[in-house]
Amino acid sequence: MNSPKSDKELDEWLEHLASSTHSPQGKFSAEKSYGRLQSRLEPARRRRKMLSIRYTAAVAAGLILLLGFGWMFYSYQPPTRMLLALTGPETQQIMLPDSSKVTLNRYSKLSFPETFGKERVVELNGEAYFEVSKNPAKPFRVKANGVIVSVLGTHFNVNAYASDSLVETTLLEGSVAVSNPASGLETILKPNETAIYRQSDGTLTVQTEEEADDEISWREGIISFNDAPIEEIARQLSHHFNVPIRVEADALRNYKLNARFRQNETLEEILETLSPIGGFTYRTIQTNVIELKQKTKN
Known part of the structure; x- marks a missing residue:
């Protein structure tokens, strides 16, 4: 068996x-x-x-x-190495890991990862013009002084210097969402619109630009002011030359001017041109601090 x-x-x-x-x-x-x-x-x-x-x-x-x-x-993969792009008195163009192009304005800083993961996130302190490569699977976000600009693929400019109380985003092409997570505010921009976030009161407003290209004229070596208040002119010149400029009178702050200058012109040359038109005088009151005062009548 x-x-x-x-x-x-x-x-x-x-x-x-x-x-x-x-x-x-x-x-x-x-x-x-x-x-x-x-x-x-x-x-x-x-x-x-x-x-x-x-x-x-x-x-x-x-x-x-x-x-x-x-x-x-x-x-527990090791974290991606972060890169930092800095500019001094010259603009600089850099290429991001996804082939997006960024032009940094003077005295600006951009940090970004060596390689992008599920999202494409960069951080800006200063001003930059972005030409973002389209990739719907990986949203592109710019973090700038409390504001987040979210895009898929478009051309836009962000002005967000840390010393400012304003963050401005101007759209040239495509569509972007501008938000402030702390307040829950968000707006969708169309071409030739600028979103302005004011840190002082936490407001987010949108204005239409007649000449949106003026917002990025700095890329061509031109400083352009189109019906701009002297306070705004002082702010932009302060960033351009990395020198604090103060406007002392309210009436002077709101006085609007049109002007165009080449970037190779000095701050003194520009102020000499603007002062008789704007009715102000200027002087250095501290080390590298310039004060604009309304011209007194005789």
């Missing part, structure tokens, strides 16, 4: 063996023989069952460890 290969076959084999055993003296009956053999073989069955359970548990533990190590490897 062949050896049993399963529990069912084993039971049948034991029953056959017990029933075929003859004992003239009656010492070993079929029932007693079957019971004894069954009791002897039961521990062997339990051992096989325990070995099977242990094997299954070992496989499960191995899978858990494998998944755990995989999760740890994914979660």
Whole structure:
């Protein structure tokens, strides 16, 4: 007879063996023989069952460890190296990891990762013109002094110097969302519109630009003022030359001028041109601090 290969076959084999055993003296009956053999073989069955359970548990533990190590490897990847682009008295054009182009204005700073992940996020302190490569799967965001500019692919300008209370975003092409997460404010810009966020009162407003290209004329080496208040002119000249300029009179702050200058002109040359038109005088009151005062009438 062949050896049993399963529990069912084993039971049948034991029953056959017990029933075929003859004992003239009656010492070993079929029932007693079957019971004894069954009791002897039961521990062997339990051992096989325990070995099977242990094997299954070992496989499960191995899978858990494998998944755990995989999760740890994914979660604890070293952080992406951050890069920093700085400008002094000259503008600079840089290429981001996604082939987007950024032109940094004078005295500006842009930080960005060496490689982009699920999102494309950069941080700006200063002014920059962005030409963003389209990639709907990876939104592009500019963080600038509390404001977030979100785009998919477009051309826009952000003016956000840390020393300012204003953050201005001008859209030239495409569409952008400008938001302030702290206040929950958000607006969607259309081409030739500028979003102005005022940190002093937390407001976010939109104005239409008749000459939106004037907002990026600095890329061509031109400083352009189109019906701009002297306070705004002073702010832009302050960033352009990295010199604080103060306007002392309210009437002078709101006086509007039109003017265009080349970037190679000095601050003194520009003020000499504007002062008789704007009716103000200027002087240095502290080290590298210029004060504009309304001209007194004789």
